[in-house]
Amino acid sequence: MADQPGLAQLHFGREDAERDVTEGLLLRGGFLPNAAYRGALSGRKMLIIGRKGSGKSAICMQLMSDGEGGHRGGKVLVTPDEAAGEEIRRFELQGLPGDSAKALIWRYVFAVHAARHLVDHAKGAHDGGHKTDSVKALGRFLKQNGEAAGGGGRLVERLAQGARGLQTSLSLEAFGVKASVDLAQSPSEGARAARQLEIVEQGVARAFEDLGCDGVVHPPLLLMVDQLEQVWSVEPDSNSMVIGLLLAAKHAASLYGRSVRFLLFLRADIYDSLSFGEGDKFHGDELRIAWTEQALKDLAWARARASVGEELTEERLWKELFPETVGGEEITGHLFGRCLPRPRDAIQFLNLCQEKAWLEHERDRITEADVAQAGRQFSEWKLNDLTSEYLVAHPFLRNLFPLFQNTGYVVTRAALTRRFEAAAETLHHDFPAYANALTLPGIIDVLHGVGFLGVRRGNDVVYAGDDGLPVQPHETEFQVHPCFRVALGATTAFDLRRYEPQFADARISSGNYSPGASGSSSLNRDDRLLMQLARSCHSILAQVGRAVGLTRDVRDEITLQINRVLAEVNRIPPGAAASVGLDVDDHLLTTAHYFTNLAAQLRAGGLEESTGVGDVARRVEEEVRRLRRSAGGSYGSSGDSSGY
Structure with missing residues (x-):
């Protein structure tokens, strides 16, 4: 065991793909191929859609790599910065709507990148290809327009130059066109720009054809666009920028055929916010990244092995380096159930567990306490991260969190209505500015859409991404995602007051009590009252068990509190109540009062009658009446009522 890899070497990589390539594990066995990667690599899909942290950029970086798993042909990655995004957002052409104008500037970017690739590619991959007339024409065009192949220059500078050319005139002499003369009759600025761009694109397509670059002799050029969220906002110009990109990629893919493959990596909330006439034409190109708990577990093991060595087994990882269970819950279920289903969250949580154990406490294995401590910090991170992720689209999100603080994580529509009002x-x-969205249905839709709330459907709780169905008006029960519960102080299912024992049990534990007279088999009054209390507890528990419509977490929470009452009763040996200082009448009435409050809380929680909660509340109230009759009075004791 001593020579096996230890906790010090264990690391799950960087949470951002860009750093994970250079400093982490992405290209050292830490990448897990999934459906989105296979769809991207095969060319079957053009749009890779996923939430922030879902692995879009990891797929992009893997395809950009030169090693195993990378695209084997030419590849270009376009990642606009804020300056480049501003250039595209401001681009407009008289006579064209915003989406169409933005599509032209994107088409220009694609054409220039393809032309630069062709000029370089013809020199190295095709004997004498650089002497082909169409390739030489591309070289002249690039030089005349400041886009020389192999040249540098920031994207924003090339965009600015291209925008000026499209708005005025590009130098097209390389293709035998004098723009000032041949395009003078164009009816509008937009029409002239479109005609200029068609000439450039035809020149690029001709060069691909002349070189025989049809994706058969060698893999096609892969042209990818990533990190659009860095330049996106909710303004119409930003949406036009993204719609223009989609339209441009669709057009260019059709024009260049198998010679060029396009891949656009888009954040789900951005893509889903778009509305344009041709949106239905992209469904076949979409592939949404989805992660299951098992897939995250597989990714974690792959990254763990990449960090400490191939000899690390799953069993050693999850049963020796990590504790086998946390709070009675299997370790992987505990960890990945408290992450949003995306690699970034899992990597952060796992690394945090390792750091708590090894860096802070100098342990050689992670303990339950380390996981719990990491879980508290992770939950706070994720609540803040959720606000940041949706700051542009939902700037009010942070202000909704107090509606869920220090209460149960199961929330009904009725309870939420009261809090929201x-x-x-x-x-x-x-x-x-968001008053129209800040309605009860509006905030439920937002909170479900961002993954904060799940909705109960049958016996399951469904979160965004589990299926495509939004919250329906008839759905009334929701749950805060486990990821956020600790940070909110919402760690129990239902807002039930905890039952607290009414007397110290040290004397019982030590045996320091005086039971009834030896040899007497008869029960005294105190014993009979305590037996009645135990029967009441069992009656309530049986009713809870029959309430199959209740969410399991709510059922478990009610059961927990009733069992606390029952456990206290069972600790008192027959005939020993008086000797341990217990006034049984007062105890019974105090417990009855706790039950009364429990029934009121169940009724006030807003759970549907069909769940069986009403039957449970009625059973509790019946047992309250029975206990009070047995004790011979109503609640009015001056004793401590700490149980409610």
Whole structure:
């Protein structure tokens, strides 16, 4: 065991793909091929869609690599920065709508990248190819327009130059066209720009054809666009920028055929916010990244082996380096159930567990306490990250979190209605531009869409991404995602007051008590009252068990509190109540009062009657009446009522 890899070597890589390539594990066995990667590599899909941190850039970096798993042909990656994004957003042409104008500037970017690739490619991969007339024409065009092959220059500078050319005139003499004369009759600025671009694109397509670069002799050019979220906002010009990109890629893919393959990596919330007439034409090109708990577990093991060595087994990872269970829950279920289903979250949580154990506590294995400590910090991170992720689209998101703080994580529509009504005026005052969205149905849709709330459907709780169905008006029960519960203080299912034992049990534990007279088999009154309390607990538990419509977590929470009452009763030996200082009448009435409050909380929780919660509340109330009759009075004791 001593020579096996230890906790010090264990690392799950960097959470951002760009650093993971150079400093981490992405290209050292830490990449897990999935459906999105296979769809991208095969060319079957053009749009890779996923949430922030879902692995879009990891796929992009893997394809850009020269090693195993990378694209074997030419490849170009376009990642606009803020300056380049601003150039595209501001680009407009008289006579064309915004989407169409933005499509032209993107088509120009694609054509220039393809032309630069062809000029370089013809020199190295095709004997004498650089002497082909069409390739020489591309070289002259690039030089005349400041886009020389092999040259540098920031994307924003090339965009600015291309925008000026499209808005005025490009130098097209390389293709035998004098723009000032041959395009003078164009009816508008937009029409002239479109005609100029067609000439350039035809020149690029001709060069591909002349060189025989049809994706058969060698793999096609792969042209990818990533990191658009860095330059996107909710403004119409930003949406036009993305729509223009989609239209341009569709057009260019058709024009260049098998010679060029396009891949666009888009964040799901950006793509889903778009609305344009040709949107239905892209469904066949879409592939959404989805991660299951098993896939995240496989990824974690792959990255663990990449960090410490191939000899690391799954069993050693999850049963020796990590604790086998946490709070009675199997370790991988505990870890990955508390992450949003995406690699970045899993990597952060796993690394945090390792750091708590090895860096902070100098342990050679991770303990339950380390996982719990990491879980608290991770939950706080993720609550803040959720706000940042949707700051542009939903700037009010952070202000909704207090509706869920320090309460149960199972939330009904009725309970949420009461909380929202109390906060609505402040929300509308602070975010007047979003007043139409800040309604009860509106915030439920937003919170479900970002993964904060799941909706109960049958016996399952469904979160965004589990299926495509939004929250329906008839759905009334929701759950805060486990990822955020600790940070919110919402660690129990239902907002039930915890039952606290009413007397110290040290004397019972030590045996320091005086039971009834030796040899007496008769039960005294105290014993009979305690037996009645135990029967009441069993009756309530049986009713809870029959309430199959209740969410399991709510059922478990009610059961937990009733079992706490029952456990206290069972600790008192027959005939020993008086000697341990227990006033049984007062104890019974105090417990009855706790049950009364419990029934009221169940009714006020807003759970549907069909769940069986009403039957449970009625059973509790019946047992309260029975206990009070047995004790011969109603609650009015001056004793401590710490149980409610």
